[in-house]
Amino acid sequence: MSDQLILVTDDGAHLNAKVELHDLGIILHSRSGTDRNRDYRAALELLMSRLDHGQVAYRIYLDSRPVQRVDLAERELAFDRLSPVGSRFDELVRAMNAGSSSHGAWRRLFIETPGTSQIRLREIIVSKPTISRLPASELRKITTTHIHNAVQKLLGGGDAPNFAASRDYDALTGNGTPLAPKKVFGLAIEEALGIEAFPGHFSAGWGQVCFELLEEAGLWIVPKKEGVSRPKPDADLVKAQLVDFVPTQEERVWIEGNPRIVTHLLRERASGLAKEKRDAFIAEHGRLFCEDCTLDPVERYGPEAGSACIEVHHHRTHVENMAPGHKTSLDDLKCICANCHRVLHRKLALGLSASL
Structure with a gap:
């Protein structure tokens, strides 16, 4: 006995995929042509994601007509159950096409869910919370601290x-570790707003608050192979930012690579700020030294020349949306040696976080 289901994504989109409840689980029909079950991939990934979230154990079997008389054990499809759903899908396609000349056929599948009733399966697969898009004013309550905490949670395992693995973009940390942007932002929402976050709460993409805040927190968004390329910077805006600012030759190279660094350099050069930071640092520690590599320049180069080796770095480049007239605090700054300073600026130019 079977019962057809209508799959709806967390964003409210209806999928073009024929899915049926079966006495022992779920049947996903094959895709063929341009219209029949054209959302097959999205449907299978959604099914696996929701079964995972519902903590339902399952096995997947090839169920095409030619093999339906073969014992289930002989047509089970192997895949890594701990990998992201996108990777699982690719493994399943390779397994279902093994031994044939076809590499792209997406075949009928039987997803066995032993011990789970049809009523429970329907609740897990079809039912979903009513999701309303959060206004930008709410999303902007997310701070860099919320985002950093989300990153640390994901890096810690x-x-x-509620969020699938990213198929279009990666959010790179300072050491190049890729994370799913929506996962990071979703966790940040939960901490900032105290709600359970779902994909329908926000949009991710260029020009959206999600990407804006992630990059301001120091992450660097890069498109995967099928992702949309980063929009080109607004040349007029960059030019306007450079008024009364004379970058060095090396800084010009950095700016060409990543125009966002202009804001960083402008804040570092704020009148009197570097001297104020150095004075406060000496008052606290009794001497100047590099906060990154611990170099003591006075010890190495003597008291007269040594202090020139320590520079002031704005280590919270894109901490949050600063209102006009915002004054950088000394806590936003670090005392570091010239070598470490150049490395951090190079990271910023490459789009790598200097703090994550």
């Missing part, structure tokens, strides 16, 4: 189970 945590997860955001």
Whole structure:
């Protein structure tokens, strides 16, 4: 006995995929042509994601007509159950086409869910919370601290189970570790707003608050192969930012690579700020030294020349949306040696976080 289901994504989109409840689980029909089950991939990934979230154990079997008389054990498809759903899908396609000349056929599948009733399966697969898009004013309550905490949770092995692995973009940390942007932002929403976050709460993409805040927090968004390329910087805006600012030759190279660094350099050169930071640092520690590599320039180069080796770096480049007239605090600054300073600026020019 079977019962057809209508799959709806967390964003409210209806998928073109024929899915049926079966006495022992779920049947996903094959895709063929341009119209039949054209959302097959999205449907299978959604099914796996929701079964994972519902903590339902399952096995997947090839169920095409030619093999339906073969024992289930002989047509089970192997895949890594701990990998992201996108990777699982690719593994399943390779497994279902093994031994044939076809590499792109997406075949009928039987997803066995032993011990789970049809009523429970329907609740997990079809039912979803009513999601309303959060206004930008709410999303902007997310701070860099919220985003950093989300990053640390994911790097520590945590997860955001309501969000699938990213298929279009990566959010790179300072050491180049790729994270799913929506997972990071979803966890940040939960901490900032105290709600359970879902994909329908926000949009991710260029020009959206999600990407804006992630990059201001120091992450660097890069498109995967099928992702949309980063929009080109507004030349007029960059030019306007450079009024009364004379960058060095090396800084010009950095700016060409990543125009966002202009704001960083302008804040570092704020009148009197570097001297104020150095004076406060000496008052606290009794001497100047590099906060990154611990170089003591006076010890190495003597008291007269040594202090020139320590520069002031604005280590919270894109901390949050600063209102006009915002004054940088000394806590936003670090005392570091010239070598470390050049490395951090190079990271910023490459789009790598200097703090994550």
